[in-house]
Amino acid sequence: MSDFWSRFSRNRGAILGLVLLAAVIIVALVAPLLFPKGPWQMVQRPFLTPFATEGLPLGTDTLGRDVAAGLAYGARVSLLVGLVSTLVALAIGVPLGAVAGYYGGWVDEAAMRFTEFFQTIPNFALAIVLVAILEPTLTSITLAIAIVSWPPVARLVRAEVLSLSKREFVDAAQLAGLSNRRILLGQILPNAMSPIIVMASLMVATAILLESSLAFLGLGDPNIMSWGYMIGAARTVIRSAWWLSFFPGLAIVITVLALNLIGEGLNDAMNPHLNRKGRA
Amino acid sequence: MSDTVLRIDKLTLDLPSGADRAHAVHDLSFTLARGEVLCVVGESGSGKSMTASALMGLLPGAVKIGGGRAIFGGRDVLALPEAERRALRGAKIGMIFQEPMTALNPLMRIGDQISEVFEAHGLLTPAERRARALALIEEVGLPDPEKIIRAYPFQLSGGQRQRAMIAMALALEPEILIADEPTTALDVTTQAQILDLIAEIRQRHGMAVMFITHDFGVVAEIADRVIVMRHGEMVETGPASEVLAAPQHDYTRRLLDAIPSNAVPRPERVTAAPALEIRNLRKTYRTGGGWGRAAREVRAIDDVSLTIARGEVLGLVGESGSGKSTLGRAVVRLVDPDGGQILVGGDDMAALDADALRRARRRVQMVFQDPYASLNPRARILRSISEGPVAQGVPKRDAEARARELLEVVGLGADAADRYPHEFSGGQRQRIGIARALAMDPDLIIADEAVSALDVSIQAQVLDLLRDLRARLGLSLLFITHDLRVAAQLCDRIAVMQKGRLVEIGPVDEVFLHPRDPYTRSLLDAVPGASWADGGSPARAEAI
Amino acid sequence: MAIATTVLGRLIKAAITLLAIVVLNFLLIHAAPGDPAAVMAGEAGAADEIFIAQLRERFGLDQPLYVQLWNYVGNIIQFDLGYSYRQGAPVFDLIMERLPATLLLTLTAFGISLLFGVAMGVAASARVGRAGDSVITGIALLFYATPLYWAALMAVLVFSVWLGWLPGFGYETVGGGFTGLSRALDILKHLILPATTLGLFFMAVYTRMTRASMLEVAQMDFVKTARAKGLPDRVIRRRHILRNALLPVVTLAGLQAGQLVGGAVLTETVFAWPGIGRLMFESLQARDYNTLLGVFLISAAMVILFNIVTDLVYRLIDPRIGATR
Secondary structure: HHHHOOOOOOOHHHHHHHHHHHHHHHHHHHHHHHOEEEEEEEOOOOOOOOOOOOOEEEOOOOOOOEEEHHHHHHHHHHHHHHHHHHHHHHHHHHHHHHHHHHHHHHHHHHHHHHHHHHHHHHHHHHHHHHHHOOOOOOOHHHHHHHHHHHHHHHHHHHHHHHHHHHHHHHHHHHHHHOOOHHHHHHHHHHHHHHHHHHHHHHHHHHHHHHHHHHOOOOOOOOOOHHHHHHHHHHHHHHOOOOOHHHHHHHHHHHHHHHHHHHHHHHHHHHHOOOOOOOOO | OOOOOEEEEEEEOOOOOOOOEEEEEEEEEEEHHHHHHEEEEOOOOOHHHHHHHHEEEEEEEEOEEEEEEEEOOEEHHHOOOOHHHHHEOOOOOOOOOOOOOOOOOOOOOOOOHHHHHHHHHOOOOOOHHHHHHHHOOOOHHOOOHHHHHHOOOHHOOOOHHHHHHHHHOOOOOEEEEEOOOOOOOOHHHHHHHHHHHHHHHHHHHHOOEEEEOOOOHHHHOOOOOEEEEEEOOOEEEEEEEHHHHHHOHHHHHHHHHHOOOEEEOOOOOOOEEEEEEEEEEEEEEOOOEEOOOEEEEEEEEEEEEEEEEEEOOEEEEEOOOEEEEHHHHOOOOOOOOOOOEEEEOOHHHHHHHHHHHHHHHEEEEEOOHHHOOOOOOOOOOHHHHHHHHOOOOOOOHHHHHHHHHHHHHHOOHHHHOOHHHHOOOOOHHHHHHHHHHOOOOEEEEEEEEEEEEEOOOHHHHHHHHHHHHHHHHOOOOEEEEEOHHHHHHOEEEEEEEEEOOEEEEOOOOHHHHOOOOOHHHHHHHHHOOOEEEEOOOOOOOHHH | OHHHHHHHHHHHHHHHHHHHHHHHHHHHHHHHOOOOOHHHHHHHHHOOOHHHHHHHOOOOOOOOHHHHHHHHHHHHHOOOEEEEEEOOOOHHHHHHHHHHHHHHHHHHHHHHHHHHHHHHHHHHHHOOOOHHHHHHHHHHHHHHHHHHHHHHHHHHHHHHOOOOOOOOOOOOOOOOOOHHHHHHHHHHHHHHHHHHHHHHHHHHHHHHHHHHHHHHHHHHHHHHHHHHOOOHHHHHHHHHHHHHHHHHHHHHHHHHHOOOOOHHHHHHHHOOOOOOOHHHHHHHHHHOOOHHHHHHHHHHHHHHHHHHHHHHHHHOOOOOOOOOO
């Protein structure tokens, strides 16, 4: 374990990612303290430029709302949706992939057809359709993202379980008389954890991008201030007030970048390129 | 044997800091004469491959030349600029590698890959290259040259691919051919053919051959002179016949002793009740098919019947594709047979349903081939060994105590139980595998190529352990292997399989000294350096 | 004729998948809150009683579910995707009108992303561990993390509003009256920004994948063999490493190409590109679900078609696929 941390901490990108993500999380957590009136409150004249007015470091938007407050509250939404949708996607994809990879046969066929079907449909288009028809709420958005995101997880888990199942220690477990369920849960899945964790961190990033894209198109929860919404709302005034589109976008880039760096760091730390047991 | 074609003078190769020793190769000196076959022998990590790579200028980036010279054609190749070294590669010094499966570009046709050698040195027109490629393909004994020249690597067998590699190495008639374990990954009969081919070519072209191997049998078969390497240093050298008959250095002696000798001991005739009885076992694999295309059928097990008496060791030998592994897996029902019976202690394992099978599992256990894949990397040894008995109903504390006991029995010590697999070497992991199998208190243990992945000296240790356990515990063992020499040392009876059928079975001395089936005979002949002798007299000296 | 049977097999599978999507659409309409007829009529049409009555009749909304499904599927097979009240035209016609523009956009974006992605990946692998590698990988990471629509907006801001180099709006200069070659050039100018921003994300994916693949293939045995033959590094890189390294990249590209269609919605919205993505956005705003679902169906069909093409291309590149000994 300590091995893993030392490898992780040597990766400068990963550390940077960790720092950035920590910053975003902190901002999200203290948002109600910093901006007790919430992001929807109109605090000043609209279109104030950044750094121009005291107490409004990022200016105000088309309706005179504090941009900084919007960013802070937006962080809460992005992180929340990103995390929850990823967990749901994992809850669907991991069992499906594991069962398909281990049992094979018609279970595998059925699971694969099902997964392939979802992978053929253009992800984003499906998300749009789902949210549009089911009315945009935080729940429907999270669900739609999860539904669109689980196929790659299922594929990955299936591939890992399949390759692990061929290893001889699984044969040995069967010879020991262990039940299939115990072998799958106790022997195989724990060995498949590393790639799943790496994928999960990348999925959170993708989920955040998806959520913001939906909000940009006007499919966000109308009661929630999110980064995508801010960019969408500022689209028409981009010539005159470009900073209203710029800062929320920058926030997204930073968060997604941080998650990607962490994901890569995890990947490198978990698979140090071991020297194969070779002959000299 | 006239002029010296290559002289290595105090070669030293430095490893990067953090490696388990400072030098890959240290102060190595030897010569290679025109037309002679020099075998460089050593176990893994001895530095033999690194030496070859250094000569070709193909060292991995982290390894640097620390000193010494390699004089070829009057010049020190190690000191030459890269452009000149490239001119030598393929043209003056050719090399072939170990893994024919991966040593050829999968997306290029064979003919193109051979023609490339000419292209690399700017020789001949494309039409001439093709003609030469065709001639080379014929010379190395590949059938149907017109077809081969257009074929892709995946369409050839392992032996054919190796021949193609030899064709590429020969193309420009190099003065030296370096062969880095070229036959290790091949079947014994194919191996014999390739060795013959190399000998023939050496004769025809007057090439010097530097043959790297870990197998002294190969040395006995083709070498003129031998170098034995260990931990990067040369330990002994001399004419092959001398070194084999009267080794000077301790290590050489140990290596030669570790080889299962060619002497076939008289077995004990075991007549106890059967521990395992297989009757008419069948397993057929069907691939492809559908939409009007005929499926391909492979009879992996074709009506096989045999018995193993209590306390007996039966060796099951055959080449890859013979079905021996499938048979082993069928007995433990890791593979479900299509028909026939498997009687263990009177019960037919083949007919049990899932629940009954789980309970009956303890009766037959297995030790696997790959020491690196046979243990759960995330479980401590204690858990890996005691898990089985616990699942069968043994109280946890008893199972754990027994586990520690067994670790002592296999020579690892009880505190190995608290460690993880990655802390152990290959040989040690195999011992753990044996302890795990013993923990279930089985009636029969199947060893599926259990020593094939180990170095020769480690192999000897594990075989000793198995012999010891058999004597002490009266183990019944089904020993599956492709290596006849190993089988000769451990087994009471031998069964030979070919393409799913059992072609011969009998006491070990009869099968080895008076084989009845022609396939068995060809198998025995193909074993490099072997000339089987009755009783205990060493037959090695007559090997050449 | 192994190829023919494969294509046939794929087409059959495609038909089944499309059918499944149609059923999905049907279920979604009925899952939406409210009266299915109102849902399909859209925001504008919901006000028109006659239109709703017509819809009810057409879909037989007073009949049992499976009959409705049958009618729905039957209509779709005859290319009748419904009528858009808002736009005043059959959905199918609307889509077909705008499909070419989207195809132009997505195919160009695909080409750009693959070309530049692979080039960057190869360059990075050639400089592995050095500054060049870090720079390229860093840029790729940045592209990967940038939301598509934001990149589009910033591109418009910088290249169109501030620098004035390229147009940031539409397909061609309205009222410009260009024809022939000059029209093509005009369209090209309008195409650059949208296609590049649409391709950014995938460019990053291909860069990273190519880099990893090149590094992995360089370790393989046959590369050692090639060097042992005395081939120069350049030739080894091109003929042995690149060819083999590109295989997984091409597979991935084929699989992902379909996803570009989804991204087109965002790009077309920002750049006011007259394609089906824009149509999707407009129908979203007007709550014109009929059109929305129609666009969805056609997008999926495009993806499936693209997958089949990729499959065939892949068979041509890799001789190991589908071959029998």
